[in-house]
Amino acid sequence: MAENSTNIPFYRDIRFLKVFFQILFVIGIILLAGFLYSNMLNGLSRQGIKLDWAFLKSEAGFGISEGIDYDPSDSYLKAFWVGVVNTIRVSIVGICCATIIGFFFGIARLSSNWLIQKIAAIYVECFRNIPLLLQILFWAALIRSLPKAENSIVISDSIILNVQGIYLPSFEPGTGFTTWSWYLLGGVILAIIVVLGFAAFRHFGRDHELQQIDRPSFISHIIFGAKWTAAPTFLIVAIAGWFLTSEPPFVTTSPVLQRFGYVGGMNLSPEFSALLIGLAVYTSAFIAEVVRSGIQAVVKGQREAARAVGLKESQVLRLVVIPQAIPIIVPPLTSQFLNLTKNSSLAVAIGYPELFQVGETMMNQTGQSIPIIGMIMVSYLIMSLTTSVFMNWYNHRITRFGQSR
Amino acid sequence: MTENENITNDPIIICEDIHKWFDDFHVLKGITTTFKKGEKAVICGPSGSGKSTFIRTINRLEEHQRGTIIVDGIELSNDLRNINLIRQEVGMVFQQFNLFPHLTNIKNITLGPIQVRKMSKRAAEEAALALLERMGIADQAYKYPSEVSGGQQQRVAIARALAMEPKIMLFDEPTSALDPEMISEVLDVMRELAHSGMTMLVVTHEMGFAREVADRVMFFDEGVVVEEAAPADFFDNPQHDRTKLFISQTLQH
Amino acid sequence: MDNLAVTQEVKPPNTKKGPVKWLKDNLLNTWYNAVLTCFALVFLFLVFQGVFTWVFTQAKWQVIPAYLQVFLTGPYPKEQIWQIWIVLCTLSVLLGLSAGIWHGLVFKLSIAIASIGLISLLIPLEIVNSIASIDLTFLFVPLEFVNKKIETEPGTLEFNLNIIHLIFFKRRWLLGSLVLLVVTFFLGRNKHVLKQWVIGGWILSFPWTMIMLHGFGENTVSTTNWGGLLLTLILATVGIVACFPLGVLLALGRRSQLPAIKWVSTIYIETVRGVPLITILFIGNIILPIFMPGDFQLDKVIRAMIGLTLFSAAYMAENVRGGLQAVPQGQVEAAQAVGLTYPKTMLFIVLPQALRSVIPAIVGQFIALFKDTSLVYIIPLFDLLGATKSVLGNPKWQGLQAEVYLFVAVIYFAFTYAMSSVSQKIEADLGVGKH
């Protein structure tokens, strides 16, 4: 090989060709990038825009209707950050709602009750087959057509619907909150002591010889203990603290009608409400499908085997089906969460000031479309990346679990 | 055991000190051997000993990392042309058949001749039908692989390899995935092929076939050729303990 | 003989069938199911009551027929509509031939399409119009209906003439397409040799559609005048067809052994999948013009198409990659052993198998894309959803959001639901372990 391989003409040598094709490819990419870059410079000079990041520090000068503390005199960077936080806010609330509704309808689709099954099926088919944007526009229009504050629709004295959005009673720390948080802190410390002691006992204590071959690690004892000792300890302390605190740790305040509408409680703006309802309903239809197919994917043989062992129907579900369905459900569920987060960008159509909407306003004001689109993309990519890191970690765990099955 | 009448003295495959690693795992630890034109060699040995890896280096399905392989005067190196030439000279039959499920049996056979040998469609089909006839399955030509039995699939696979008119045929456990009653139909075809003078390297545990057809039996263990001998010597008078153990275990079954 | 007698006598134990049994099994099998059923019934009653009263007594549906054309074709000029009809006729011919040749699913599909066509052929729009200008309460109160003055009463000569006029003159194109569909179906049934031509025709139909819709010379309809359902369908089709080659290349690239190609493909795919479609559309709409050389500019619809294509290519790549992974390594090895080169191995062995296994996923992607095209509303373009803007923008129809959005939702739903049923059929047809 040694003597002969030097004689291979380069254009037939695999090693050369591999490198060659890659270099060719990279050159192609660089050329394309260069071409686009020079076009960009021309294009920008034609539009009279200079590309830089300095604009981020200058005064934004536009208002943002809701979100964390912000003033039009704050910088563009701050405005963008408000958008990011709003995206995260609507996404987290949306994910919670969508998951609850989705699991409800997913399980309903497997109900033995024909009527329930069909209602769930209709729900799923309707809401996942209609474009989300249309749904959001519809909800926004619906909320806009709600009555004025004086004639609000009041549901069970605490939920109020009117053209200014949705009002809910809020749940705020009361006078006793500080006292109670000390109890909580104590609970945490106690729980840590308990779990460490428990793990040490298990690890160094009994069955020393028996476990020598396959001895569980200290960490695994801690994980086991966290569930069975630490969590109960903490809960007991927290509940005891609740009753021992003389002042109420939390107070609920209901919205009250005043001259310019309702005050107090928690107000979800019309835009936020429409977006939230749209995202939650749309995504829940997909989650319902994920849940249904996850449960159905657990092979029939498993259920039959479980019944053959003598488990009751409820036990079959709890001990055999669900533990196997969860690992199947989680990956597509996560990607639904991610979809919801990305879909929150549709808020731009109804004016909820999330990441994309704020970004668009900034683009209109500064003309710095390239850096801003870059910032928007990076923000979403960070969220996606975080999720996929979690997914990889989770899949890794699942595969181990899968092998030990 | 009759000496093969077709065997010549011209070497057709020359292997010199072949080494192969999968990452850090040393699979082939210096294989040196020569196969003569028309020779039939049976390769056996325990599972994981590197038999498949060895014969797959001969048509570059695996790359060897040290040593020289010369097939029919062409050295197997990083030269793209040589690799393509050698693949045309060397046919291969796999344990799992590896027929193309989306093509009919006859298309499976004509694909290589048409695409690689640039044969006309018509000529390729005639040749393919003749081959299928020889394999005894002419009536299965226009079915899909999934519609015929395992033994028939493996014979289609042999026909596919033969259609390229190779000088050498590699068989990697061609009967291991077959039901017992189908093994003999495949072995019959291979026997017939052997008598026609083809050079054959066969990885198999069919000891009867080895005794009857082989000119030489090679015993692999842990990436080295522990013993090689004519079948009569190999089976009746093995030299190494590992060989003895292997033979006694295989014959028990 | 004895045995025979016995077999005749022994019947299965009493297994009741029928509605009562069904009710017992499916709705009332346990006490909590019975309770659930009651709740569900009450819930359904309330929902249906609400919906029905709104749909039939409160909603003002007149807006729909008044703007039907806007919903269907947007600002496409009236005088040029025949160009759309030519496209539809072409597609009818191809569909008819395909139905004749392949039967099965295509046949069912064309039956469905033909019946929709037939229904729309026979619906007298003028009557719908006049009905719409009354209101739909007549459905509940026939007496009122009689009292209303209706220009053409069924049975009169005038009515019949109107129908004939309607079908053979005003709707001659629709009639023509339907006739073509049926005629070509019978043609296709007898001539199986047409197969390759029909496949070629389908491939050519795509550029042909674009050319016909765009027209030439004095018949040019610039893409900015495409709209409504037409635009939605075109965007979705372009998105899926144009992204296909790019998606396949990206998928192969991501599985390549050459690190440079692998990394570039992976980064592209993950970046695009990691951001919302609207950012990609914005890139197409706002950033792309900056990157165009000199005075060369693309119009808005083309830019949206580019955005959708770039977007769906990443998803297509992942679908195809799934298919590639499902092709066993032995297939590649066998192809190499026969001497096929890398491109030929991919082209003849790997891709055909990979693509066949991802057809359902691709149909799924098409459905998603069909819905996603609605995002061009934001750019803005006047697709099916965008059309609502121009309708609701008219002060005459203010406050009719619910009606308009619902109508549009029904159209979207009809398409996506039909497509997903088709894809389920395809999945079943492809079956498991089939060649």
Ligand SMILES: Nc1ncnc2c1ncn2[C@@H]1O[C@H](COP(=O)(O)OP(=O)(O)O)[C@@H](O)[C@H]1O
């Ligand atoms: N692609 C591969 N990557 C890593 N290890 C491999 C690969 N292919 C084979 N091996 C390892 O190389 C050894 C020899 O394999 P093989 O040649 O298939 O053995 P045999 O065919 O004799 O049973 C085995 O231990 C196997 O695990």
Ligand SMILES: [Mg+2]
């Ligand atoms: Mg092997």
